Amino acid sequence: METTDFALSCPLPIERYPHVLMAHGGGGRLMHDLIEKMIAPAFGGASPEARHDSATLEAGGVTLAFTTDSYVVRPLFFPGGDIGSMAVHGTVNDLAMSGARPLALSAGFILEEGLPMDTLWAIVRSMQAAAESVGVTIVTGDTKVVDRGKGDGIFINTAGIGLVEARAEISPRMVQEGDALILSGDVGRHGICIMAAREGLALETAVESDSASVSAAVMGLLASGVDVHCMRDLTRGGLASALTEIAGASRLGIHLDELAVPVRADVAAACEILGFDPLYVACEGRFAGFVPAEQADRAVDALRAHPVCAGACIAGRVEKAPAGTVVMRTRVGTSRIVDMLSGEQLPRIC
Amino acid sequence: MCLAIPGRIESIELEDPILRSGKVDFGGVARSVNLACVPEAVVGDYVIVHVGMAISRLDEDEAQQVFGYLKEMEAADEGSSA
Amino acid sequence: MKYLDEYRDAGAVREYAEALARVATRPWTIMEICGGQTHTIVKYGLDELLPEGITLVHGPGCPVCVTPLERIDKAIALAQRPDVIFCSFGDMLRVPGSETDLLAVKATGGDVRIVYSPLDALDLAAANPLKEVVFFAVGFETTAPATAMAAFQAKQRALSNFSMLVSHVLVPPAMEAILSSPNRKVQGFLAAGHVCAVMGVYEYRPIVVEYGIPVVVTGFEPLDILQGILMCVRQLEEGRAEVENQYARAVRAEGNRPAQDLIAKVFETTAQKWRGLGSLPQSGLGLRAEYAEYDANLKFGLEEIVTEEPSECMAGLVLQGILRPPDCPAFGTKCTPERPLGAPMVSTEGACAAYYRYRGIRPGA
Numbered sequence: 001m002e003t004t005d006f007a008l009s010c011p012l013p014i015e016r017y018p019h020v021l022m023a024h025g026g027g028g029r030l031m032h033d034l035i036e037k038m039i040a041p042a043f044g045g046a047s048p049e050a051r052h053d054s055a056t057l058e059a060g061g062v063t064l065a066f067t068t069d070s071y072v073v074r075p076l077f078f079p080g081g082d083i084g085s086m087a088v089h090g091t092v093n094d095l096a097m098s099g100a101r102p103l104a105l106s107a108g109f110i111l112e113e114g115l116p117m118d119t120l121w122a123i124v125r126s127m128q129a130a131a132e133s134v135g136v137t138i139v140t141g142d143t144k145v146v147d148r149g150k151g152d153g154i155f156i157n158t159a160g161i162g163l164v165e166a167r168a169e170i171s172p173r174m175v176q177e178g179d180a181l182i183l184s185g186d187v188g189r190h191g192i193c194i195m196a197a198r199e200g201l202a203l204e205t206a207v208e209s210d211s212a213s214v215s216a217a218v219m220g221l222l223a224s225g226v227d228v229h230c231m232r233d234l235t236r237g238g239l240a241s242a243l244t245e246i247a248g249a250s251r252l253g254i255h256l257d258e259l260a261v262p263v264r265a266d267v268a269a270a271c272e273i274l275g276f277d278p279l280y281v282a283c284e285g286r287f288a289g290f291v292p293a294e295q296a297d298r299a300v301d302a303l304r305a306h307p308v309c310a311g312a313c314i315a316g317r318v319e320k321a322p323a324g325t326v327v328m329r330t331r332v333g334t335s336r337i338v339d340m341l342s343g344e345q346l347p348r349i350c
Numbered sequence: 351m352c353l354a355i356p357g358r359i360e361s362i363e364l365e366d367p368i369l370r371s372g373k374v375d376f377g378g379v380a381r382s383v384n385l386a387c388v389p390e391a392v393v394g395d396y397v398i399v400h401v402g403m404a405i406s407r408l409d410e411d412e413a414q415q416v417f418g419y420l421k422e423m424e425a426a427d428e429g430s431s432a
Numbered sequence: 433m434k435y436l437d438e439y440r441d442a443g444a445v446r447e448y449a450e451a452l453a454r455v456a457t458r459p460w461t462i463m464e465i466c467g468g469q470t471h472t473i474v475k476y477g478l479d480e481l482l483p484e485g486i487t488l489v490h491g492p493g494c495p496v497c498v499t500p501l502e503r504i505d506k507a508i509a510l511a512q513r514p515d516v517i518f519c520s521f522g523d524m525l526r527v528p529g530s531e532t533d534l535l536a537v538k539a540t541g542g543d544v545r546i547v548y549s550p551l552d553a554l555d556l557a558a559a560n561p562l563k564e565v566v567f568f569a570v571g572f573e574t575t576a577p578a579t580a581m582a583a584f585q586a587k588q589r590a591l592s593n594f595s596m597l598v599s600h601v602l603v604p605p606a607m608e609a610i611l612s613s614p615n616r617k618v619q620g621f622l623a624a625g626h627v628c629a630v631m632g633v634y635e636y637r638p639i640v641v642e643y644g645i646p647v648v649v650t651g652f653e654p655l656d657i658l659q660g661i662l663m664c665v666r667q668l669e670e671g672r673a674e675v676e677n678q679y680a681r682a683v684r685a686e687g688n689r690p691a692q693d694l695i696a697k698v699f700e701t702t703a704q705k706w707r708g709l710g711s712l713p714q715s716g717l718g719l720r721a722e723y724a725e726y727d728a729n730l731k732f733g734l735e736e737i738v739t740e741e742p743s744e745c746m747a748g749l750v751l752q753g754i755l756r757p758p759d760c761p762a763f764g765t766k767c768t769p770e771r772p773l774g775a776p777m778v779s780t781e782g783a784c785a786a787y788y789r790y791r792g793i794r795p796g797a
Contacts, residue, residue, distance in 0.1 A: 019536065019539045019540060020539065021535060021536065021539045029770060030770065033770075196379075201548050201552075202381060202382065202548070202552065203379050203380075203381055204373075204379070204380040204381065205378065205379040205380070206378075207379075265377055265378050265433075266377065266378030266379050268377070268433065269376045269377035269378050269379045269433055270376075270379045272355050272376065272377075272433060272436065273355055273376055273379060273381070273548075274548070275353045275522075277475075330475070330476050330477060331440055331442060331476075332440060332441075332442050332445040332446075332476050332477075332478075332481075332654050333442045333445065333446060334476055334477030334478065334480045334481060335477055335480070336474070336475065336476070336477045346522030346523070346525055346526075346546060347521070347522040347546055347548055348353060348521065348522050348523045349352075349353050349400070349401055349521045349522075349523060349571060349575060350352065350353060350467045350468060350471075350494055350495065350496055350521075350523045350571075352466050352467070352468040352469075352493075352572070352574050352624055352625070352626035352627065352652065353468055354574065354626045354629075355433075355436070356433070356434065356435040356436060358434070368581070368584065368585070368588070369585070376433060377433035377434065384551060384578075384581060386581065386690065386694070387577055387688050387690045387691040387694065388688075388690075389690060396434070396435060398626070398629060398682050400574055400575065400578065400626060401521075401548060401549045401550065401571075401575055401578045402548060402549025402550075402551050402552070402578060403549070403551075403577050403578040403581060405574065405577060405626065405629050405630050405688060405691060406629040406630075406682045406683070406684075406688055408435060408681055408682060409680065409681050409682075410681075412680040412681040413435060413681040415680060415681075416439065416444075416655050416656070416659055417438075417444065419659060420447055420448065420451050423451070423666075
């Protein structure tokens with residue numbers, strides 16, 4: 001792999017972005033470019049078609065999955081969760097996307113001077129409760145404190161190791177023409193919940209974050225004998241971002257049916273008010289899966305046996321064309337291309 | 351311009367010519383909305399809301415016209431060509 | 433959602449598309465004025481449903497796209513001040529100024545905040561007495577009542593740390609500018625439904641009479657747009673030129689009188705420069721003398737800036753409907769949503785961004 005000394009020649013065209021923007025963390029095109037053009041080439045590792053939520057490694061005859069994630073959500077506590085439980089579930093879910101049962105997690109804290117000790121304790125207890133509910137242990141970690149004003153309260157980094165139980169590789173390059181697209185539930189709850197909790201938008205809503213572990217449901221899916229070709233958890237950038245990445249990496253066409261994508265009524269309403277497209281709103285305890293068409297019903301039934309995936313459904317199919325593209329049949333019967341977001345979705349008046 | 355959404359007035363929070371505000375429900379999500387420009391609107395009415403202001407009261411009879419228009423058009427065309 | 437979802441019904445949409453195909457016997461070019469209507473057309477692929485020969489042109493109905501470069505630069509200058517909390521609608525954050533944009537200012541430490549309503553900016557001012565809160569008052573007539581309300585309440589509450597950078601524009605002068613252009617291709621208009629909910633429909637009568645073209649006040653959902661187009665095409669086929677109201681559920685002929693009074697109390701009509709169209713007389717709103725203390729221009733002594741647009745940006749011709757975005761040499765090459773040369777590529781309603789997302793790839797094509 002070609003090495004890049006990026007101190008001398010940064011491959012990302014930076015004439016427009018000499019500084020990191022919030023959008024570079026937004027899950028859309030800017031973040032995609034940052035990873036694909038600067039970070040991943042510098043570190044080497046798997047090619048884009050195989051690259052995935054977690055990395056798989058062969059070690060002593062077993063296949064391990066290894067992942068890491070950092071959590072910077074504001075507010076720290078929100079309906080349905082907090083930064084701690086979100087960190088545990090998110091990491092466990094990344095492992096599950098490779099078909100791995102979680103073995104152990106690490107937790108690194110960057111604490112801002114002045115963070116109330118009660119807040120930290122509540123987060124720590126929440127992480128332990130989440131870990132217990134999944135059956136995983138947080139075995140190691142680190143704590144650092146930064147000066148007041150430099151840390152936004154608390155940042156959490158988690159890493160996770162899991163044992164791959166899937167028989168075959170699960171990654172974008174395993175997606176095949178004819179596969180069915182399965183969704184594990186309704187989309188957009190987490191993003192709307194967070195948006196409603198932030199000051200300035202003053203929306204009263206009972207939308208809770210969908211932050212949850214899908215590990216048991218995924219293990220159940222694998223145990224049912226369904227050939228799972230690819231799974232991707234839906235986080236920042238929502239369903240659309242996950243699908244556009246997979247379409248791009250697999251060079252296939254993903255055909256989505258708008259009416260088959262479940263969106264809860266109040267989530268839909270909040271999206272209307274803010275001018276958001278639910279396809280791009282962040283989720284947490286949700287994933288998309290690709291399975292052979294004739295196994296789709298079996299896959300949905302296996303998932304629905306678990307409460308966190310009670311809303312599982314078939315939402316589309318994979319075809320050869322248009323290559324590398326996501327196309328949606330709209331609710332009025334027309335077709336439109338679902339593109340990668342170029343930045344983060346911002347509330348609009350226009 | 352013009353992202354404005356219909357919502358139902360659930361309650362009037364403040365009766366005042368300028369500060370008149372109410373809680374408006376948009377299919378499960380509620381927000382406080384300034385109602386000064388729709389003094390005739392009451393609880394139960396639907397209003398069109400843009401950036402926190404109600405700019406119009408929705409006429410529920412007119413809301414149906416879209417669905418009858420094509421039939422009327424055909425009837426009128428038949429009538430004029432007969 | 434009630435009064436929204438019904439107007440997205442696939443069966444009704446198909447019926448309207450079929451009716452349109454029966455009614456249209458000749459090619460017609462229709463312009464929709466409002467960015468929100470452009471958004472619906474793109475989102476639902478409505479031009480796919482139109483019969484061959486009916487061309488939709490996207491007009492300058494995006495206040496984001498037409499905000500003059502100088503004003504963006506002034507906004508940026510204000511946002512960079514350490515004593516200022518700069519509040520804006522989300523739409524404006526990515527619009528390129530001469531050097532940078534508001535989002536980049538936020539990245540380098542400026543206190544830039546997205547607000548849903550101007551009244552929220554007012555609350556921020558009350559909650560932060562040691563800071564100057566400036567609200568970027570962008571929008572067409574639809575937004576003017578809310579901005580006027582904010583200024584009115586600021587005066588009532590005697591808030592001394594609140595001001596507005598006003599950039600309101602009015603639709604009818606823009607329509608006239610487009611109609612009086614010698615290159616004009618537009619034969620009929622879909623007028624902006626929510627603008628008319630505030631202002632009423634009477635302003636369009638002189639335009640219809642002078643230029644002899646149909647104007648149909650149209651809503652924002654797929655059925656609204658299709659019905660608006662159908663009504664417009666019927667007029668064109670029958671040789672009529674009238675003001676019609678498709679969006680009667682929200683628009684009264686006289687508009688919203690209390691809203692109009694509120695606007696008149698706080699604002700007066702001024703000349704206004706439109707990015708891409710130039711300066712149009714009586715096409716903008718400025719704060720009246722009684723509200724001068726809330727004018728950010730005066731409060732901060734902002735000097736008039738002279739700006740230059742990148743020469744490749746042909747936004748002006750696009751906004752007038754004369755140039756199709758894909759025909760612009762910079763389209764998709766030098767100018768993309770990630771690195772826009774002009775506002776129509778940044779705003780999701782901008783004609784260029786709308787075309788870019790389609791990129792001419794249709795399944796089966």
